[in-house]
């Protein structure tokens with residue numbers, strides 16, 4: 001039985017760090033294990049210009065625990081008024097690594113997102129020309145469409161038409177939650193990849209709804225049926241280069257989750273590597289954890305894999321993670337995978 005593995009230092013290709021006291025409270029949980037992360041731009045107000053992204057990057061670096069080395073990879077929040085020249089300048093200076101599409105109203109802080117895709121075409125055309133990646137929150141917001149179907153309908157009615165119109169555009173389908181998404185990515189010939197979260201490999205929708213409503217398992221896209229979780233597991237553990245880790249660790253303070261209209265988001269930065277080692281071991285795929293967490297993402301984004309390594313060790317006793325972390329903004333509940341975690345980052 002394997003009790004120890006060494007892998008290249010991982011990166012997180014989808015992360016929410018927030019700002020101010022929350023940023024200070026959570027950044028260390030990422031920088032402890034991860035070398036780089038794609039930083040989501042859904043602040044209030046959102047990160048919409050290269051100047052916004054540059055200032056936000058400085059705030060992230062200033063909040064880093066002393067001695068930690070961590071590179072924030074910045075993104076811009078796509079609006080109907082985004083200036084293609086600003087986007088191109090940010091990309092050419094290596095500051096901007098992706099542009100993020102939030103369909104208006106789809107998720108946390110997305111009200112300033114895109115309503116009419118036609119209005120975003122000038123920026124998307126420029127991105128296709130220069131090779132800049134579009135990251136998408138892939139859900140429609142049409143009220144008639146059931147929340148569990150919103151990803152599948154997005155693929156059919158928004159993503160596929162967009163990719164047919166602009167085949168050269170590089171698209172990351174973020175936090176894929178359905179077999180439909182996995183199959184769509186697998187069927188693509190080029191310019192499409194998908195990130196998968198830690199929690200969607202572990203929970204299905206029962207976690208949210210059985211035995212009482214569990215707000216700390218609520219995120220968007222919402223967890224789906226078991227058959228979808230199994231499709232995500234198979235894709236993540238397959239080694240297929242088109243799939244990589246994006247934790248979507250999304251901290252909200254407990255009072256904003258435990259209330260009549262709770263926020264979407266699950267906080268996993270602190271125990272993600274332990275959870276993943278457990279999942280990959282269960283699926284006899286420990287030898288493919290490095291591809292998922294440390295190799296496939298950089299390759300897709302055209303960056304070198306990290307030179308440093310981390311060592312994961314399976315302990316006899318479960319590793320103790322806190323049930324919540326205390327931040328200057330308030331307490332944030334940590335993802336509970338509902339099984340003991342024996343894998344530890346040494």
Ligand SMILES: NC(=O)N[C@@H](CC(=O)O)C(=O)O
Pocket residue numbers: 016042107108137218219220221248250251264265266
């Ligand atoms: N995943 C979530 O449930 N929430 C994210 C937004 C997002 O990634 O959709 C957040 O910013 O809180």
Ligand SMILES: [Zn+2]
Pocket residue numbers: 107137174175220221
């Ligand atoms: Zn999202």
Ligand SMILES: [Zn+2]
Pocket residue numbers: 014015016040248250
């Ligand atoms: Zn997210």
